[in-house]
Amino acid sequence: MNNIKKNRIKDKAFKVWGIACTFLGLILLCIFIGSILIDGLQRIDWGFITNLPSRKAERAGIYTALMGSVWILIFTTIIALPLGIAAAIYLEEYAKESKLSSLLEVNISNLAGVPSIIYGLLGLEVFVRVMEMGASILAGSFTLALLILPIVIVSTREAIKAVPKSIRDASFALGASKWQTVSQQLLPASFGGILTGVILALSRAVGETAPLIVIGALAYVPFAPSSPMDEFSVLPIQIFNWISRPQHGFEINAAAAIIVLLLITFIMNGIAVYFRNRWQSKFK
Amino acid sequence: MLRKFSFFQMRKLKETVIEKGLQASALVTIAVTVGIILVLSIEAILFFKEVSIIDFFTDTQWTPLYTDKHFGIITLLSGTLLTSFIAIIFAVPVGLSISIYISEYAPRSFRKTIKPALELLAAVPTVVYGFFALTVVTPFLQTFIPGLAGFNSLSAGLVMGIMIIPFVSSLSEDALHAVPNSLREAAYGMGSTKLQNAFRVLVPAASSGIIVSIILAISRAIGETMIVAIAAGQQPRLTLDPTVPVETITAYIVQVSLGDVQHGSLEYRTIFAAGITLFIFTFLLNTISYRIRKKFREKYE
Amino acid sequence: MELQFTLGTGGRVNSNKMKKDKDTIDKTLKRKHKLQAKEVKVFYDDFMAIKGIDMNIRANKITAFIGPSGCGKSTFLRLFNRMNDYVDGFRLEGEILIDGENIYKKKVNVEQLRKQVGMVFQKPNPFPKSIYENVAYGLKIQGIKDKNFLRQKVEDSLKQVGLWNEVKEDINKSALALSGGQQQRLCIARTLAVEPSIILMDEPTSALDPISTAKIEELIYELKEKYTIVIVTHNMQQAGRISDYTAFFYMGELIEYDKSKKLFTNPEKKQTENYITGRFG
Numbered sequence: 001m002n003n004i005k006k007n008r009i010k011d012k013a014f015k016v017w018g019i020a021c022t023f024l025g026l027i028l029l030c031i032f033i034g035s036i037l038i039d040g041l042q043r044i045d046w047g048f049i050t051n052l053p054s055r056k057a058e059r060a061g062i063y064t065a066l067m068g069s070v071w072i073l074i075f076t077t078i079i080a081l082p083l084g085i086a087a088a089i090y091l092e093e094y095a096k097e098s099k100l101s102s103l104l105e106v107n108i109s110n111l112a113g114v115p116s117i118i119y120g121l122l123g124l125e126v127f128v129r130v131m132e133m134g135a136s137i138l139a140g141s142f143t144l145a146l147l148i149l150p151i152v153i154v155s156t157r158e159a160i161k162a163v164p165k166s167i168r169d170a171s172f173a174l175g176a177s178k179w180q181t182v183s184q185q186l187l188p189a190s191f192g193g194i195l196t197g198v199i200l201a202l203s204r205a206v207g208e209t210a211p212l213i214v215i216g217a218l219a220y221v222p223f224a225p226s227s228p229m230d231e232f233s234v235l236p237i238q239i240f241n242w243i244s245r246p247q248h249g250f251e252i253n254a255a256a257a258i259i260v261l262l263l264i265t266f267i268m269n270g271i272a273v274y275f276r277n278r279w280q281s282k283f284k
Numbered sequence: 285m286l287r288k289f290s291f292f293q294m295r296k297l298k299e300t301v302i303e304k305g306l307q308a309s310a311l312v313t314i315a316v317t318v319g320i321i322l323v324l325s326i327e328a329i330l331f332f333k334e335v336s337i338i339d340f341f342t343d344t345q346w347t348p349l350y351t352d353k354h355f356g357i358i359t360l361l362s363g364t365l366l367t368s369f370i371a372i373i374f375a376v377p378v379g380l381s382i383s384i385y386i387s388e389y390a391p392r393s394f395r396k397t398i399k400p401a402l403e404l405l406a407a408v409p410t411v412v413y414g415f416f417a418l419t420v421v422t423p424f425l426q427t428f429i430p431g432l433a434g435f436n437s438l439s440a441g442l443v444m445g446i447m448i449i450p451f452v453s454s455l456s457e458d459a460l461h462a463v464p465n466s467l468r469e470a471a472y473g474m475g476s477t478k479l480q481n482a483f484r485v486l487v488p489a490a491s492s493g494i495i496v497s498i499i500l501a502i503s504r505a506i507g508e509t510m511i512v513a514i515a516a517g518q519q520p521r522l523t524l525d526p527t528v529p530v531e532t533i534t535a536y537i538v539q540v541s542l543g544d545v546q547h548g549s550l551e552y553r554t555i556f557a558a559g560i561t562l563f564i565f566t567f568l569l570n571t572i573s574y575r576i577r578k579k580f581r582e583k584y585e
Numbered sequence: 586m587e588l589q590f591t592l593g594t595g596g597r598v599n600s601n602k603m604k605k606d607k608d609t610i611d612k613t614l615k616r617k618h619k620l621q622a623k624e625v626k627v628f629y630d631d632f633m634a635i636k637g638i639d640m641n642i643r644a645n646k647i648t649a650f651i652g653p654s655g656c657g658k659s660t661f662l663r664l665f666n667r668m669n670d671y672v673d674g675f676r677l678e679g680e681i682l683i684d685g686e687n688i689y690k691k692k693v694n695v696e697q698l699r700k701q702v703g704m705v706f707q708k709p710n711p712f713p714k715s716i717y718e719n720v721a722y723g724l725k726i727q728g729i730k731d732k733n734f735l736r737q738k739v740e741d742s743l744k745q746v747g748l749w750n751e752v753k754e755d756i757n758k759s760a761l762a763l764s765g766g767q768q769q770r771l772c773i774a775r776t777l778a779v780e781p782s783i784i785l786m787d788e789p790t791s792a793l794d795p796i797s798t799a800k801i802e803e804l805i806y807e808l809k810e811k812y813t814i815v816i817v818t819h820n821m822q823q824a825g826r827i828s829d830y831t832a833f834f835y836m837g838e839l840i841e842y843d844k845s846k847k848l849f850t851n852p853e854k855k856q857t858e859n860y861i862t863g864r865f866g
Contacts, residue, residue, distance in 0.1 A: 018382065029446075090307050111317060119320075126323065262409075
């Protein structure tokens with residue numbers, strides 16, 4: 001009897017502990033966001049978004065970094081999207097079980113675990129030096145595109161896999177070729193899932209700092225980029241730069257810029273979750 | 285009829301071209317791996333032509349940017365392992381508790397809302413976490429750890445721990461969730477509590493999935509850059525003391541990249557030598573976890 | 586017509602008298618035997634799923650395949666439009682002939698073959714698109730773009746399956762909103778739209794309620810005037826009701842094949858009798 005009571009108390013205690021752990025991270029995140037809002041919200045105004053960088057904290061804005069992030073995001077999408085989706089289609093629908101396909105499989109799983117800074121070293125040597133792109137938006141976009149490629153491939157495969165086999169059967173039975181089945185049935189049917197994965201991958205790209213620092217992206221760029229061959233900065237690098245300055249004014253700037261970055265990240269995540277939920281109900 | 289033949293023939297040709305194109309895209313991923321290995325090894329080989337590999341592994345100082353140059357990678361490695369260790373010590377118990385709570389105790393509707401919320405923790409850009417560690421966690425810890433330096437591995441490690449919580453909890457929860465219900469019912473039928481059931485039956489049954497989640501979390505922590513670059517400092521130091529500044533492999537690469545280093549110089553090559561060390565570590569961890577995952581999948585299918 | 590699904594390099598040379606004779610023989614054969622299986626064996630890796638079957642299926646008749654689960658009847662059915670090609674480890678020995686032509690020859694274009702041999706599946710499987718898109722799909726993938734032609738064809742096909750009046754207002758709405766029975770008729774309409782000469786049906790009513798089943802059965806019966814129909818069914822009453830011929834499969838072998846009336850009332854083999862009287866399976 002005594003033993004059973006003890007066990008029940010332990011059980012209850014663990015339940016409380018479990019709840020505490022579950023909320024620990026989220027509470028810390030809330031504290032953090034709260035403190036950042038207190039620091040940075042006062043600093044955000046139209047000028048902060050549209051001003052060029054400056055030596056004086058009060059006058060500095062995030063315009064060039066924000067534009068850099070937008071450019072990077074666009075070109076990363078252009079490069080990673082077709083490549084990732086094509087690779088996923090190949091692996092899911094075309095590749096037969098063979099040494100090559102299992103090699104591709106292991107390789108992609110491994111690439112997903114390679115630290116982002118290593119992609120920076122790859123980009124530095126291949127895109128910046130060998131291909132002579134310099135520390136340009138294009139070099140940065142290629143680097144980030146390779147970084148998010150495994151994520152795009154894995155999530156696209158999941159989405160294609162989720163389309164019921166009966167759809168493939170029906171399409172083939174009507175005389176459709178493989179590519180017709182893929183392009184006219186599977187891709188439209190898995191569109192929501194693919195979109196979710198792609199947006200999540202891009203939200204990762206928009207927050208990446210280290211690989212872009214490694215390829216030589218600058219903390220200080222006087223003007224917003226106007227072509228893909230221009231030098232650039234991005235929001236996270238701007239934040240990093242402000243954090244490493246001693247003056248308190250820049251810490252406030254960093255907090256304000258973080259609010260903008262988090263807003264972008266959370267909105268992208270929100271959109272992704274929205275599409276996922278809408279898409280998941282489709283086949284049920 | 286002739287037109288029809290050519291239509292189907294054209295289609296066949298188109299199909300072949302498309303398949304080759306798709307295959308080429310898939311092969312890009314192999315090219316990326318080959319590229320990484322080539323780039324890292326070529327520069328690292330050039331590096332080891334100038335620096336003895338024995339010094340690299342035995343020297344206890346790392347000072348390539350000073351006039352008295354030392355290249356003891358152990359110094360950076362100790363920074364990396366120390367911060368990662370703190371992160372793991374924090375994240376694994378918490379993450380595991382979360383996974384057990386969510387899969388065994390919490391109502392199902394809760395599971396559906398809390399999982400994406402936790403995954404948000406991994407979505408926050410790491411530069412933001414770095415700011416958090418430097419401006420919130422370190423000052424807070426300084427109130428009761430008087431000797432804590434402004435840059436230290438403790439707060440960097442702890443914040444990194446917060447970041448990797450969802451890696452542990454999400455994957456472990458999936459593994460626990462996948463344990464057949466018959467196993468649960470059998471244990472409950474013998475009068476065990478949820479807690480006993482969780483630790484004596486479910487965790488062992490889901491062990492491979494849980495191990496995979498921990499390995500991936502370690503790999504993630506080792507490769508993490510911005511948090512440690514911002515909050516742990518940039519002073520290479522061979523120490524186990526979590527209250528003083530250290531420098532990790534990743535932070536060193538960032539430090540060099542921020543400066544103006546000549547292409548082809550020894551300093552330039554150090555980041556590749558450091559990079560290949562990092563790559564080998566994470567590659568081993570990823571390979572191990574892939575093997576376990578594959579074995580595990582075969583067992584249940 | 587009978588060469589439609591081969592990729593010939595040109596027309597046939599008809600000057601040869603022997604050849605002409607062969608053609609006439611083929612044509613008469615075709616009228617009688619639309620589908621033929623010659624010493625067919627099917628393997629999945631090392632497992633033999635079909636153990637040597639010879640069979641001739643008549644044109645414009647309904648032929649039912651019956652037998653217990655796992656007897657190979659679905660596998661056998663799927664040989665006629667090569668749907669087994671996608672199964673890992675699939676291997677075929679022997680020949681499958683349609684209108685006297687081996688459809689597993691190298692030069693056969695599988696897509697064109699499937700245009701000739703339509704298929705309806707066990708569970709209704711409409712595409713997650715509009716009703717219109719579902720029916721027009723088979724034509725569109727052949728490169729037909731003429732809007733008026735497509736519209737007319739969709740209407741005709743839906744009328745053929747008796748669905749037109751029920752859905753003509755909702756033609757652009759999602760096919761997933763239809764009831765199960767309607768979905769299955771839509772799937773049949775979709776198959777008819779590409780004008781096949783043969784329709785394979787793999788337990789087409791097993792997922793439907795009795796009323797929908799009755800409607801589909803009626804439809805199948807009407808279709809046999811224009812099409813050769815092969816239907817796999819678990820339901821022996823169904824086989825008896827609608828089919829002209831019935832084949833009983835067991836353990837990958839064809840045990841008995843006869844006119845349905847004969848097979849159900851006076852089977853030759855003991856195994857067949859046991860099965861149709863419900864003693865096993």
